[in-house]
Amino acid sequence: MDCIKICHLYHDILNLYGDTGNVVTMKKRLEWRGFEVSVTDLSFGEFDRNDKFDIIFIGGGQDFEQGILTEDLFKYKAGWLTEQIENDTTVLAICGGYQMLGNYYITDKGEDIKFLGALDLYTKASSPRMIGNIVYSTELNGKMNVAAFENHSGKTYLGKGISPLGRVVKGFGNNGEDGTEGARYKNVFATYGHGPLLPKNPVLCDSILLSALKKHGVLELSELDDRIETGALKNALTLYG
Amino acid sequence: MGIRSSFAVMVGKATAKLLHIMGKGATSLPGVVTLKLCPNVLATLARDIKVICVTGTNGKTTTCHAIADIISANGYTCLTNSAGANMINGVVSCFMNASSLTGKVKRDYAVLECDEASLRHITKSMGSLDVTVVVTNVFRDQLDRYGEVLTTLDLIKQGLAHIPNARLVLNADCSLTSSLVESTKHGDVLFFGVNGGFESTSSSDISDAVYCIRCKTKYKYHSHTFGHLGDFYCESCGYHRQKPSVAVDEVTSFNADSADVLMSIDDKQYEAKITLPGAYNIYNGLAAAAIGRVIGLDDKKIIASMSSLTTPFGRMEHVALGEKGVEMILVKNPAGFNEVISFLTKHCTGEDDILFGLNDNSADGTDVSWIWDVEFEKLGERLREVTTDSQTFFFTGKRGEDLQVRLKYAGFDTGKFKLEKDYRALIQRLMGTGRHTYMVLSYTVMLGLRDKLAEVAPLKKYAR
Numbered sequence: 001m002d003c004i005k006i007c008h009l010y011h012d013i014l015n016l017y018g019d020t021g022n023v024v025t026m027k028k029r030l031e032w033r034g035f036e037v038s039v040t041d042l043s044f045g046e047f048d049r050n051d052k053f054d055i056i057f058i059g060g061g062q063d064f065e066q067g068i069l070t071e072d073l074f075k076y077k078a079g080w081l082t083e084q085i086e087n088d089t090t091v092l093a094i095c096g097g098y099q100m101l102g103n104y105y106i107t108d109k110g111e112d113i114k115f116l117g118a119l120d121l122y123t124k125a126s127s128p129r130m131i132g133n134i135v136y137s138t139e140l141n142g143k144m145n146v147a148a149f150e151n152h153s154g155k156t157y158l159g160k161g162i163s164p165l166g167r168v169v170k171g172f173g174n175n176g177e178d179g180t181e182g183a184r185y186k187n188v189f190a191t192y193g194h195g196p197l198l199p200k201n202p203v204l205c206d207s208i209l210l211s212a213l214k215k216h217g218v219l220e221l222s223e224l225d226d227r228i229e230t231g232a233l234k235n236a237l238t239l240y241g
Numbered sequence: 242m243g244i245r246s247s248f249a250v251m252v253g254k255a256t257a258k259l260l261h262i263m264g265k266g267a268t269s270l271p272g273v274v275t276l277k278l279c280p281n282v283l284a285t286l287a288r289d290i291k292v293i294c295v296t297g298t299n300g301k302t303t304t305c306h307a308i309a310d311i312i313s314a315n316g317y318t319c320l321t322n323s324a325g326a327n328m329i330n331g332v333v334s335c336f337m338n339a340s341s342l343t344g345k346v347k348r349d350y351a352v353l354e355c356d357e358a359s360l361r362h363i364t365k366s367m368g369s370l371d372v373t374v375v376v377t378n379v380f381r382d383q384l385d386r387y388g389e390v391l392t393t394l395d396l397i398k399q400g401l402a403h404i405p406n407a408r409l410v411l412n413a414d415c416s417l418t419s420s421l422v423e424s425t426k427h428g429d430v431l432f433f434g435v436n437g438g439f440e441s442t443s444s445s446d447i448s449d450a451v452y453c454i455r456c457k458t459k460y461k462y463h464s465h466t467f468g469h470l471g472d473f474y475c476e477s478c479g480y481h482r483q484k485p486s487v488a489v490d491e492v493t494s495f496n497a498d499s500a501d502v503l504m505s506i507d508d509k510q511y512e513a514k515i516t517l518p519g520a521y522n523i524y525n526g527l528a529a530a531a532i533g534r535v536i537g538l539d540d541k542k543i544i545a546s547m548s549s550l551t552t553p554f555g556r557m558e559h560v561a562l563g564e565k566g567v568e569m570i571l572v573k574n575p576a577g578f579n580e581v582i583s584f585l586t587k588h589c590t591g592e593d594d595i596l597f598g599l600n601d602n603s604a605d606g607t608d609v610s611w612i613w614d615v616e617f618e619k620l621g622e623r624l625r626e627v628t629t630d631s632q633t634f635f636f637t638g639k640r641g642e643d644l645q646v647r648l649k650y651a652g653f654d655t656g657k658f659k660l661e662k663d664y665r666a667l668i669q670r671l672m673g674t675g676r677h678t679y680m681v682l683s684y685t686v687m688l689g690l691r692d693k694l695a696e697v698a699p700l701k702k703y704a705r
Contacts, residue, residue: 015448018613021650028650062389068457132607150606161328194610201645232642239639241246 002216003036008076009055009097011041014192017151019059019094019103021196023124025205026055029037031144033222037145044072049080051208054212055090056081058097060194073100073116082118090187090212101125118184120159129153132194134171136181140207145169147200147236148193158183158193172241175203187211200232249279250286250344253337254490268326280367286336290348292370293532296355296397297377297418300525301327305354306553307529311546312350315538319350328359350536357382357393358399360485364407373408374401374534375528379417380468381416381449382609388419390449398424410531412524412585413485414470420454422483431452431535433527434485436463436505438471439492439520439641448614449576455480467520467583487531489523496587498557504547506530506540514548518557521580526550529538562574562668562698565677567596573606575614581681586620591629594678596671597640597648599688605683605697609640617651625652631676636660637667664693672697 008023012094040051058234073081085091093101097117099194099204102121105113134150137143146166156176158164162172165182173181173192182191190196190210198205213221253275255562259269266269270466273281284432295305305321312319321337332353339635340346355363364372378621379394395416410690412418414432421432452459458477463469490510493504493532499525504513515526526547533543552558558569561679572578624632634657641660649655661667668690695699 006467012448012451015409017608018610021610021613024650037672068452073486097436118554149610158257194608197611198614199613200643228642229590231660233402235640235642 001035001092002218003038004030004043004055004212005051005053006037006039007051007056008039008041009058009070009081010043010069011057011059014059014061014097016062017149017194018196021093022092022094022198024056024207025196025198028203029202029224044068044076044204045075046076047210048191053084053089054075054215055092055208056084058091059095060095060097062128065140070100070115072112074114079223081116085118085186085188088187090208091189092197092208093141093188093190094135094168094194095150095152096170098192099156100116101183101188102156103159105154107138119183119188119190121156121183122159123154124155126155129195130155130172130176131234132171134173135169135241136166136171136173136193138166138182138204140204141210141215142203144201145237145241146193146197146204147233148197149193150192151194152192153164154222156183161185165189166180170193200229200236201231202229242316243285244264246279246282246285247344248652249275249282250340252278252340253282253333254340254342255336257524262621266360266373267338268323268334269330271337272330275337277515281499282333283336283626284366284369285364286344286346287367287370290346290351291536292351292353292367292372293375293535294353294360294400295375295377295528296357296360296400297375298357298380298382298393298405298574300377300528301523302546302553303321303522303525303556304375304528305352305561306556307517307530307550308352309524309683310377310550311529311533311538311543312352312536314546315351315533315536317332317536318347319383320346321352322354325355327356329362330588332359332363340448341388353408355400356472357400358396360397364403369405370404371406372406373410375410375532375586376412376421377524377528378394378415378468378470378573378576379449379639381614382574383566386565391454394418394420397421400642401425408535410528410535412528413488413525414466414472415481416460416469416473416482417449418455419483420480424435430487430495431487431523431531432483433487433531435465435466435470435489435523435527436472436485438462439466442661453478453480466523467580470524485527487527487534489527492520492523495520495587497504497547501703504530504544506534506543509540511540511544513544517552519580519584521577558702560694560698562694563672564675567677567678567680567681569668569682569687569691572681572683575611577617578612578681582616582620584679585679586623587625589620589679591624591632592676594633594671594674594676594680596635596637596667596680596682597641597644598636598680598682598690599640599644600638600683600685601640602685603628604685609643611657612644612647615647617648617653621648621652623656628654628657629675633657633659633674635667635671635678637664637690664690665696668693668697
């Protein structure tokens with residue numbers, strides 16, 4: 001079987017709130033089905049642009065570290081990342097990583113910070129922080145409820161060409177105002193959901209994996225024993241749904 | 242003492258008395274009442290006492306306990322607040338419980354565990370007092386509450402700003418903590434640390450403070466202990482670790498309940514036994530030794546005290562339950578949990594069961610994602626080698642299911658998983674195994690479980 005290549009972008013900076021658990025989960029769920037998986041950590045500086053990845057994962061980070069990051073993004077990665085997105089590479093972006101894919105960020109002082117601009121959306125600083133368990137519904141291979149945890153001060157607003165990943169059932173979502181949560185564009189899945197997101201949302205995880213496996217001619221995934229994962233999801237939905 | 246503070250103290254005392262009569266713990270309410278009546282009451286209550294505040298992410302309780310051990314072992318008296326009562330109300334309450342009706346507190350020292358966010362409220366009225374502040378370390382902790390590690394650091398700075406003349410005792414190996422040196426006026430700072438690092442630790446887990454706090458360049462390390470702790474330096478701006486005056490130079494052996502070390506105080510080296518379990522407790526022992534120096538003990542007395550330190554409740558606390566007993570271990574954040582995992586990887590055999598308990602109440606952290614920053618994989622790998630047929634991993638707490646998922650993905654055998662959310666039923670099951678159990682619990686799981694454990698086994702009291 002083909003080797004599925006996962007890139008963990010800015011793994012050493014955008015690694016807040018256990019987001020690395022998403023990479024662990026994707027890797028394990030592929031390996032349990034017999035795929036070979038490689039995970040490449042990609043941080044600051046130059047890199048081999050010929051490396052082709054099936055999945056790019058971008059997590060959330062601290063504000064202190066995000067300043068250092070945009071500098072590197074525009075110096076080395078911006079063109080490459082936009083190209084990957086346009087070429088239908090699967091991208092999972094969480095919180096800070098999600099905001100970074102948008103056009104810009106308006107700070108509390110009213111300054112614009114330029115972001116990647118791969119997705120037509122922007123984020124505006126706000127207060128107080130939106131913190132707590134979140135449940136949202138999404139339709140990827142059928143309707144499902146996703147349980148996660150959000151913790152962000154930025155409010156994100158989607159442009160016309162971008163659809164939300166889901167609708168908020170409980171919690172704030174993108175901005176606490178319009179009921180949207182996250183963003184979908186091509187094979188990009190962006191969300192404020194930490195928790196981490198994928199471990200206890202196995203159906204969502206498999207949908208994201210499938211979007212990447214299509215290029216390898218894989219159209220469906222064999223079933224796994226997900227009783228433990230589903231148990232955790234049900235528990236979270238019972239407590240916070 | 243002014244009329245206002247006298248009255249406040251009397252009402253506070255009466256409240257404490259009443260609570261005792263009713264058989265309730267008086268860890269917070271007397272403080273609430275007293276502070277309402279006299280917000281700066283601490284200035285009065287602590288006027289004849291030397292105050293030692295202990296703050297930082299990990300090790301506050303153990304360090305306070307060790308400091309109190311050293312103080313008592315050398316003939317002095319002290320009062321301490323009980324674990325969990327480390328905000329302003331708890332601190333005032335512990336003074337209330339110890340004071341006479343006229344507000345006299347007959348103790349030499351007050352050893353106060355201070356929550357990082359509460360330090361600024363506690364120190365606010367301490368400007369005129371003799372205060373020493375110990376900062377153990379700054380790690381990621383309950384991010385939903387504090388935001389980020391730099392927020393935590395800033396909260397501690399705000400606390401220090403009220404007491405510009407305070408003596409500081411700082412962890413030299415924590416780049417965040419040692420940056421606090423700029424927050425004291427007199428430069429009366431004592432550093433403690435570990436020279437040469439620990440053997441066989443990887444540097445892959447330096448994740449809470451990767452970049453220089455001054456210039457944002459990646460730190461380099463001459464040696465490393467765990468987390469981001471070690472002999473750090475920044476090539477770009479020159480910010481670097483300060484040489485500690487109280488240090489461990491070498492660990493000759495890590496034992497299940499202690500560590501044999503070569504320790505130096507102001508460059509004089511001694512053999513010592515630190516009777517606290519786990520590598521992370523070396524730092525807590527050192528912080529206490531540094532306080533020994535602050536209060537004027539000679540080196541011999543400090544070294545001797547190291548061998549009679551005891552652990553506070555919930556920190557590797559033995560409880561005689563069932564045939565083989567249990568060890569209770571409190572976990573609060575990834576750095577602390579990782580050290581517990583290192584300990585278990587070394588000492589847990591196939592004959593031991595493990596109970597993992599996780600709640601998401603505000604005292605535990607409402608965001609449970611931090612369990613994914615804990616390296617369970619090491620322990621999973623080790624247990625697959627040594628496991629026995631009867632070994633069981635129990636899970637409990639509101640978010641016990643999340644821990645099950647985490648451990649499944651860390652390679653634990655899910656066939657050995659047992660979820661039991663009812664504490665009484667859980668205790669009955671553990672009593673029936675005939676095996677020893679390590680209990681690894683988040684804060685409110687531990688409190689809840691202790692209540693039920695107390696029905697069937699003798700337990701340490703919450704406060705000393």
